Amino acid sequence: MCVKVACVGGGPAGLYLSILLKRQDPSHDITVYERNPEGSTYGWGVTYWRALLDRLHAHDPESARAVEESSVRWTQGVAHVRGLSTRQPGDAGHGIGRHKLLEILADRARALGVRLEFDHEITAANVPDADLVVAADGVHSALRTHHAGHFGTELTPGRNPYVWLGTTKVFDSFTFAFVETDHGWIWCYGYPFSDERSTCVIECGPETLAGLGLDRACEPGGTAESDALARLEKLFAHILDGHPLTGRAAADGSTSWLNFRTLTNRTWHRGNLVLLGDAAHTTHYSIGAGTTLALEDAFALVAALRECPDLPQALARYERVRRSELLSPQSAARYSAQWYENLDRYIGLPPERMFALLGQRHSPLLPHVPPQLYYRLDRAAGQLESLRRLKRWLGPRLARTAHARELASRE
Secondary structure (H helix, E strand, O other), X not given: OOXXXXXXXXXXXXXXXXXXXXXXXXXXXXXXXXXXXXXXXXXXXXXXXXXXHHHHHHHOHHHHHHHHHOOEEEEEEEEEEOOEEEEEEXXXXXXXXXXXXXXXXXXXXXXXXXXXEOOOOOOOOOOOOOOEEEEOOOOOOHHHHHOHHHHOOEEEEEEEEEEEEEEOOOOOOEEEEEEEEOOEEEEEEEEEOOOOOEEEEEEEOHHHHHHOOHHHOOOOXXXXXXXXXXXXXXXXXXXXXXXXXEOOOOOOOOOOOEEEEEEEOOOOEEOOEEEOHHHOOOOOHHHOOHHHHXXXXXXXXXXXXXXXXXXXXXXXXXXXXXXXXXXXXXXXXXXXXXXXXXXXXXXXXOHHHHHHHXXXXXXXXXXXXXXXXXXXXXXXXXXXXXXXXXXXXXXHHHHHHHHHHHHHHHO
């Protein structure tokens, strides 16, 4: 349908959208504009699950094979609390380096005839002339920000600060570690993304950050930053096995503690401009679904462009479909973030019970039921089909009710 497409943002969503559009019709004229140089990226590893890999194979087997071959896999989760640990089997998870994922998608896009323009920043002042302009330029999207009033953009900050780090320690499973300090609890999510490296996301409450002096680690390469990394290495020595933690150089050269911001928009399109991925929505990192949801946006947008007769109808359909599909993961992300923000409610449980409820942190029921009672009910539900059906039926309805209340509060 669209002859000329300008995709602003060369992350996974923008690159994969260009691949899908070229596969759909090789005559499409598609350019991806990325403000950063080729090969530069942020973050460490990307997590995804088998369901996404199956969809990638269905949509573009060649890039899917390359992604799968460059990924590592785990089938267990382990939690460390107060010198004790518990290990549980789980769904197969996959990790791949963000740099490697972008390299695969960029190579595939080029092979299909997509033009990639790196070191090329697009703002409202130099929007390319195209039939469709896709803003896939992240949570700080310049194109969305320029029309923030139209899109109805809202950013809601979370309570807990976190920092994104890397390590040469290769975890054999998705690893949680909770450490008690004199200033409160601090915890780590660790997962491998290659045979040589892992990601470590470290989070704590604001009072713990200040009490440990970690909020002063803001100068790039300075003693405050190196001291902060050394302190974190000491706190998590029991899972790092002597391996160092490495900071990520941000745009200003610093390794920053951040507060996650949930981004929502009242609408996702304006004329021939449409939002994709983090420019349209964000979900808390603790559910490990950010890249997956962005790629699913690309699936839905391409399907809408193929099935609808004109652009306004296609963009409206894309938004309608994705809003509906996002209800469940967005609800899960909200409850997951709240679980960690209310860690004291669960941390005193025996490790195996705490870990079981950690796995249930997406549940809209959990905040309203005493943890020990919820654990017993959940164990019973695992044995009784009728209770399992009740949980499947009740959970989405509570999620929709919470979403409706949220929308009503904005009107």
